[in-house]
Amino acid sequence: MIIKNNSTGPYRIEADQVCVDYNGTVALYDASLKVKPGSICGLVGMNGAGKSTFFKALMGFVRPSRGKIKINGVPVSKAQGDQAVAYVPQSEGIDCSFPVSVWDVVMMGLYGSMNFLRIPRESDRRAVWHALERVDLIDLRKRPIGTLSGGQRKRTFLARAIAQRASVLLLDEPFSGVDVPTEKLMSELFLQFRQEGRTILISTHDLSHVRDFCDLVVLINKTVLAYGETSEVFTSENLNMTFGGLPPDPLFGSTSLDKDNFSNE
Amino acid sequence: MSNFFISIDPLSFLADPLSHEFMRRALMVSALVGAVCGLLSCYMTLKGWALMGDAVSHAVMPGVVVAYALGLPFSIGAFVFGVGSVALIGFVKQKSRIKEDTVIGLVFTGFFALGLVLVSKIKSNIDLMHILFGSPLGTSQSDVNQTLIISFIVVMILLVFGKDLMLYCFDPTHARSIGINTGLLHYLLLSVLSLTAVVGLQTVGIILVVAMLITPGATAYLLTDRFDRMTILAVLSSVISSILGVYISYWSDIETGGSIVLVQTFIFLIAFLFAPRYGILKNQSKIS
Ligand SMILES: Nc1ncnc2c1ncn2[C@@H]1O[C@H](COP(=O)(O)OP(=O)(O)O)[C@@H](O)[C@H]1O
Ligand SMILES: [Mg+2]
Numbered sequence: 001m002i003i004k005n006n007s008t009g010p011y012r013i014e015a016d017q018v019c020v021d022y023n024g025t026v027a028l029y030d031a032s033l034k035v036k037p038g039s040i041c042g043l044v045g046m047n048g049a050g051k052s053t054f055f056k057a058l059m060g061f062v063r064p065s066r067g068k069i070k071i072n073g074v075p076v077s078k079a080q081g082d083q084a085v086a087y088v089p090q091s092e093g094i095d096c097s098f099p100v101s102v103w104d105v106v107m108m109g110l111y112g113s114m115n116f117l118r119i120p121r122e123s124d125r126r127a128v129w130h131a132l133e134r135v136d137l138i139d140l141r142k143r144p145i146g147t148l149s150g151g152q153r154k155r156t157f158l159a160r161a162i163a164q165r166a167s168v169l170l171l172d173e174p175f176s177g178v179d180v181p182t183e184k185l186m187s188e189l190f191l192q193f194r195q196e197g198r199t200i201l202i203s204t205h206d207l208s209h210v211r212d213f214c215d216l217v218v219l220i221n222k223t224v225l226a227y228g229e230t231s232e233v234f235t236s237e238n239l240n241m242t243f244g245g246l247p248p249d250p251l252f253g254s255t256s257l258d259k260d261n262f263s264n265e
Numbered sequence: 266m267s268n269f270f271i272s273i274d275p276l277s278f279l280a281d282p283l284s285h286e287f288m289r290r291a292l293m294v295s296a297l298v299g300a301v302c303g304l305l306s307c308y309m310t311l312k313g314w315a316l317m318g319d320a321v322s323h324a325v326m327p328g329v330v331v332a333y334a335l336g337l338p339f340s341i342g343a344f345v346f347g348v349g350s351v352a353l354i355g356f357v358k359q360k361s362r363i364k365e366d367t368v369i370g371l372v373f374t375g376f377f378a379l380g381l382v383l384v385s386k387i388k389s390n391i392d393l394m395h396i397l398f399g400s401p402l403g404t405s406q407s408d409v410n411q412t413l414i415i416s417f418i419v420v421m422i423l424l425v426f427g428k429d430l431m432l433y434c435f436d437p438t439h440a441r442s443i444g445i446n447t448g449l450l451h452y453l454l455l456s457v458l459s460l461t462a463v464v465g466l467q468t469v470g471i472i473l474v475v476a477m478l479i480t481p482g483a484t485a486y487l488l489t490d491r492f493d494r495m496t497i498l499a500v501l502s503s504v505i506s507s508i509l510g511v512y513i514s515y516w517s518d519i520e521t522g523g524s525i526v527l528v529q530t531f532i533f534l535i536a537f538l539f540a541p542r543y544g545i546l547k548n549q550s551k552i553s
Contacts, residue, residue, distance in 0.1 A: 059441075059442055060441075061438070077444070080441070080442055080443060080444040081444035083443060083444070085442060086442065087439075087442045089438055092438075093436075093438060094435060094436050095435065098311060098434075098435050098492075099486065099489060099490045099491055099494075099495050100431075100435060100491075101490070101491065104492070108432055108435075108439060111428065111429070111445070112443035112444055112445070117425065117428070118428035118429065144490040160439070
């Protein structure tokens with residue numbers, strides 16, 4: 001699997017003292033982060049901690065009031081032009097009755113590397129086929145996306161990211177609302193991605209995932225509280241701090257605060 | 266409309282009108298406008314821009330009047346006001362807490378009212394009825410030329426940027442994240458809308474242009490789950506409606522714009538009832 005690697009520096013994702021506010025209300029301040037190639041970084045925090053905001057800042061969709069962001073050592077817009085970043089938002093925000101098939105959606109991952117008229121080449125079709133195979137959706141390729149289940153739709157968007165061959169994957173809560181088999185398939189995929197040298201940033205409020213496959217963890221609550229190797233950062237003290245003093249439930253892998261906290265999504 | 270349909274044989278129903286220059290023009294212009302509007306209507310319905318289409322088509326009114334007064338091609342005036350209204354809608358929405366549909370309604374009625382006032386104030390030979398209701402049977406050669414040029418521009422833009430615009434309608438976030446300039450696409454689509462409103466205005470008039478911009482797309486949307494087929498179906502149904510509408514208007518002496526839109530509505534109704542997967546009759550039989 002060839003991925004687009006236009007990296008000029010040692011880090012795939014670099015955020016330096018990033019601040020974001022929404023009309024004066026601070027959502028994120030002094031958030032810094034550095035992620036190397038071939039690692040999985042978990043972004044952990046409760047609802048409203050600013051995880052989605054961090055992703056949007058990394059993608060350049062919200063403009064930070066302060067701070068610097070680089071992807072593959074270049075500004076985000078450049079990295080996007082190089083097809084180096086794939087972003088799967090928390091809720092895809094798409095019209096599910098749009099007349100496109102699974103195949104069409106995955107093909108959209110390749111638009112950026114196609115010619116001006118976006119006419120697929122044979123290699124593009126092969127890439128789409130391969131991506132669909134990896135997420136186990138090849139039999140559903142002709143289905144309109146409106147007829148998919150939530151988990152199948154998530155896999156479609158993952159396949160699109162695979163087809164794009166991005167070296168940096170930004171996945172906002174990829175596990176929310178998926179069933180156990182899909183969760184397993186996705187976890188395995190992420191581990192394969194790491195082997196292929198991709199860098200993945202995954203947000204979650206489910207701590208069990210983090211223990212399973214994240215090399216690095218970032219604990220955030222409006223700012224980066226702790227950051228580093230999973231084994232070092234995952235102390236109960238840090239977690240208490242992250243989840244506002246409420247101890248996370250180790251069995252269920254999430255906090256009680258999480259469930260009754262009002263959500264902005 | 267007495268016994269035309271009984272007394273006229275099908276051949277002369279089709280051939281007779283073609284012996285008149287004005288009818289040949291009307292048929293050509295209406296079919297062309299139908300094709301252009303039909304193609305654009307796919308993007309309008311999928312993007313949810315029906316109200317925006319209505320707004321732009323009304324907002325071009327003062328532009329038409331001013332252009333006539335200044336002796337410019339009316340498409341230029343219409344284009345300026347069409348795009349201007351959209352910019353204003355964006356501005357007011359951003360700077361106030363008013364909801365978008367309210368802003369759209371507010372801006373386009375304001376523009377439209379300005380147009381009405383200008384028509385009554387500026388001495389010109391503009392026929393208000395022609396602007397409001399269209400007059401394909403009274404199309405001049407220069408109107409035909411304008412329609413040809415604008416249609417060519419619109420179709421070229423939609424062909425070249427078709428995939429990008431489709432992606433923009435479907436998933437603007439993804440479009441941005443692969444480096445596509447969505448701001449540009451947004452304004453491109455709005456410009457195309459303004460231009461198309463100008464040509465549509467000629468055939469069915471300001472009031473009914475929005476039908477041309479959404480009905481074919483809505484009809485096609487009920488018939489298929491594939492975007493490429495949707496565009497073909499929309500263009501087909503739109504062109505057929507235009508041609509049939511003009512013929513019916515000729516033989517039964519009814520208003521042309523209304524006749525075209527009624528045919529479109531009729532085709533939509535058929536799709537609504539009998540569409541293979543999404544028609545309501547199909548749904549009922551599934552339940553029972
Ligand atoms: N578009 C927005 N406008 C205003 N405030 C927002 C917006 N998006 C998020 N916020 C606020 O920013 C904070 C962080 O939100 P978010 O990044 O979505 O958190 P998370 O993804 O960790 O749940 C929340 O307090 C939320 O209310
Ligand atoms: Mg979130």
